[in-house]
Amino acid sequence: MATVRNPASEIKVVDAGDGIDEEVTVADSNIGEQTDLWSATAPVDRAVADPQFTIDVDGFEGPLDLLLTLARTQKVDLTKISILALAEQYLEFIEELRKLRLELAADYLVMAAWLAYLKSRLIIPDMEEDDEPSGEELANQLAFRLQRLEGMRNAANLLVNRNRLTRDVFARGMPEPVIVEKRSEFNATLYDLLTAYAAERQRRSHSTVRIARRAVWSLQDARNVLFKFIGTMKDWASIDSFLMEYLVEPSMRTSVMASTFAASLELVREGKLEVQQSAAFEPLYLRAVAPKVVPSSTEEMPGNHV
Amino acid sequence: MSEPIDAEVVPFPHLVKSDEARAETQLNSQMRMVEAMIFASSEPVSEKSLNERLPDDADLPAILISLQQTYSQRGVNLIRSGNNWAFRTAEDLAFILQREAVEQRRLSRAALEMLAIIAYHQPVTRAEIEEIRGVVTSKGTLDVLLETGWIRMRGRRKTPGRPVTYGSTDHFLDHFGLGELRDLPGLDELKGAGLLQSQLPVNFSVPVPDDSDELGEDEDPFTLDDIEELGLLPPTGD
């Protein structure tokens, strides 16, 4: 059992002892609690809703975000963080998740593999003739990326909490009906232009797809037809013989055959139909199942079909 | 946690001032509120609704009179109509707003689409634009686009009928902040920005627009006759 708490983030691993109720709760509330702008990525809420699946790695914006959250549990300035300890923590965390047999996105595993490599590079002294960056350099790179991400998080937070137009600060509510700007007579932004272009091309590309769509005979269609003929099928009859009228349209042929075959198997399972075929690729013969059956012999089978 | 007892508190000016001065400060602060409320409102504000948002002891008539005086010599005046109040440009300055008033026109969706197609697919003929858009182009839309100064007639395609080819202008690049035509985002960027969905037919492509101002091999320059016919002559004086 391990519990780590800090005001910025919370990672809790609780082992109830029987290995089943193992629960991992991750709450990341590091940014923007005081603003209504962050759409809540509330893993906690999800955890409450579904106690069997209390970790949602989706709550993290990728492995770097997870690392950053873990780093905060070290309760130190990011510039003083132990990358080695952080790597171990990440690997442990991932291991913990895998014990729960949770599906993890590939990039979390890639990061785990990289951190395992980094760990080995940090522990084993660097070879002199090694061309690759040293363990320390790799660690610095990671630390840099973490600091940079955190820097941006903080910046975003500072930004959205400024006094903002239409929320804290207001423009003239009743502008006078005169346009003061005189940049050009026509007004359109590049974004307008691109949106229009993309939407237009998209629309046309879709209509192409629609034309290519094939008509399909549904299973239900096939069942309906089989039911219609089932009364007349006292004797063995080739499947083609009563599908003739539906096979006229060449594009429908495959679909009609496939659906009818599937439907006939279904009816066989329900005990309403019998199916027979002398060999692979030979014609299929169908017959209704009579309430009291005298088993029919193969001699009665008409053999005049191709 | 514990603060030193002799912490320095920023003194508010009116604390040490006379009652008169205090009243003035209060009036000032309430004037600011009324000023902001009238400014931000999308319609003239009633005295009732101003009163609702002011402290109970506020003397609204006095505030309004003060404000009106303050603004009386400015470029903007506080105007009363009935029991409602609004800011208005001073009447003697109306000329400055009207003189240069330019109507901003928004391009219709069809015009924007066409403009984009001309930009990406240039040099392109009207029939080709219609082929891409799948609809017949109204003559007016092309006229509006020509009026913007963002597109121009380039020349004539060397095909039967010798249709006019269209392309974009330098003014187009200027307006949309593009260094060159090749700066128009390509397929990957349009997808990346979420403007195009990712499921597209295999043969879907976004052309890289031709940069050169020079006519292509399949284009002819305009002849004198063309210029007359298409009305390309610069307007001459009466």
Added chain:
Amino acid sequence: MSEPIDAEVVPFPHLVKSDEARAETQLNSQMRMVEAMIFASSEPVSEKSLNERLPDDADLPAILISLQQTYSQRGVNLIRSGNNWAFRTAEDLAFILQREAVEQRRLSRAALEMLAIIAYHQPVTRAEIEEIRGVVTSKGTLDVLLETGWIRMRGRRKTPGRPVTYGSTDHFLDHFGLGELRDLPGLDELKGAGLLQSQLPVNFSVPVPDDSDELGEDEDPFTLDDIEELGLLPPTGD
């Protein structure tokens, strides 16, 4: 070409008194014009378009500074964003204006993070944004941001593939009450720490974590005062 010798020069205030008075009247009248032009619009007005409508000899920067001072203590302030100017309600009056507040569109955390990266790192490509965030950008996040009008496609990076670069808009400055990009909160600190570079700065290093309890050369032991001040004493029962 030859100017009359007695051409009227904008008189400096220290000249003869009548000239001084005249200059003041002139400044006043031009202030009124600028005031009216900016006040009439709800959008920021560019210096260019202000200048176009002022007399040639007008000193726009001086007028704007004067106006800004005049309004600094009022309920409505004159605000600069980029090269544009607008009147905005004073920040401390937000509480009384909540009625006017427009429901803000909620941006996802990812979108806001991207917005910050674009603002602080601009011009920045999508790949660079993804590098900083360590994740692939979900489809449409950029689209949502573009729709806000706060970011724009700027151009293309001169590297293989010529990826589109993104940057912020004037509307972004206006919305977040920034005079210019240099006013971005925390910008200097980020720059100083080398965190706005795309590559690891040369001198960047993470101190080797020191597990030992012994202090480094650049550390002093806590004094008793520190311990009290920082609340390092073990909590005692109530």
